[in-house]
Amino acid sequence: MGSKSGVHVLVVSFPPSQGNVNPLLRLAKCLASKGLLVTFSTTELIGQMMQKYNSCINTTTTVGDGQLRFDFFSDGSNVDELKCYELDAFMQSIDKNALMHQMETVGKDSFTHLINKQAQEGRPVSCIISNTFTPWALDVAAELGIPSAVLWIESFAVYSAYYHNFHGSASFPTIARPDLPVHLPSMPVLNPDEIPSFFLHPSSPYLGLRDAILGQFKNLSKAFCVFVDSFEELEHEIIESMSNLSPLKPIGPLFKSPQVANSSVRGDM
Template structure:
């Protein structure tokens, strides 16, 4: 370990928002960093997360800090209360982690943090460290959020025929992220989303999980405001360019995967014959939406693989599982990329 510390040129600390859809892209980015050589990477995750996750991160070190919920998040706490406590306790414990690394002779040089945790940049700057905000979504999404944050696009937006924003083509209201288009359903969440821009002008880099050719116009627009680098798509290298040897999975799971049983079932289906449905770890469908989706899958001409969390199973129509045994599979979580299926993935991550 001592020899490794002396050999690397930089030590990068990565701080993800403790959600699977936020951890995965940041973890894949860290593997890319390591593949360049002479860089040491440490992933900082919350204490409560370590207690439940399965970890296989290889040469990436894992350290913990507290979000104030070491025994798990309390159900009665709202998202606003959670983020406020996370900021208060996390700022202190992350500071202690950075000091510990320095005392061990392995100081941090750069902090890459999830954009939903802007306070991490304030902690980094206390130590005069380079800070890079990591945006997990597309440039187009952040363009829209920024215009709302600046007051150029005001909410609610219902009733507007066309939305015109710099760097983007004309949009309908239904093209906007649900935090904006359906603001009235969860108004308390929009300030959290817009908080990503609270200190953005102090960051050294904006790293975005996208690529230039996909969003060239909006990337050029954002580059006039901030030092933007597109570093996506951040998926396992095996499914992209195979530049990172042996990189076939993310390596950190918040839920116990059930990939083997699903893959065995998929291997018996024809290529392109299966619809994959997943709404992520946060989005919740209403009873009617759940029934409508279930009926659509049941009456379709395709086999289906539907990720349904255990908390959502009660919303399924009566006897749906029994009536679709020959056609589909329901699973609580599936953390694997699948090449030979049609993947229709919607909702929040």
């Protein structure tokens, strides 16, 4: 079943964390409420986790003037073997770097198949919106000739840090110089403990996740827009400094998005 407008937006979320699923699901519900058909997609394992708390995931749900549905793809994991895990236990049990590599190989092909299936079933995808950990989704969209965008779930300030790190337009702490201060446009000088150390510090144990985020910047030319979960009044100067570098659009804060009718779907896992 399609939307009245004929527009079908496919949003894709990864990895399995509430902090990634919830903002994208809020955006999906906002888009659906405007009269669009929106498909929320993630891996089969995350889908099973979500189904524990959402009986409506197996059906198409009316949200405002549009519809929201779910469709899942394989990342190569043994779903039956892992389905007994709760989210926290699952995240502690896996090699996150290996998981990201697996997603880019097995998951990418499975995601392509899922997109083709939409057309075969009469609801071709009009646009793909991915989050920051799925840079390969932009590759798939480009290969299939589908417009794509990215949802950045952190602030413009954090986006600026990753952008300038990727492009080498600012210096960041290194193993040789761990105390190096960071100078970014329209921001005060940052000490090493004030940058996103989870990924950008040289001692970060999550290099696979970091590489996935930075890989998104390599692919941003394939996206028509980067939606940022922030707002103009909060970060006006930083937004101005980035306006000529990336196609950015503030759409936040998503957690304050107005409640829409018949929207009981949640991202609990």
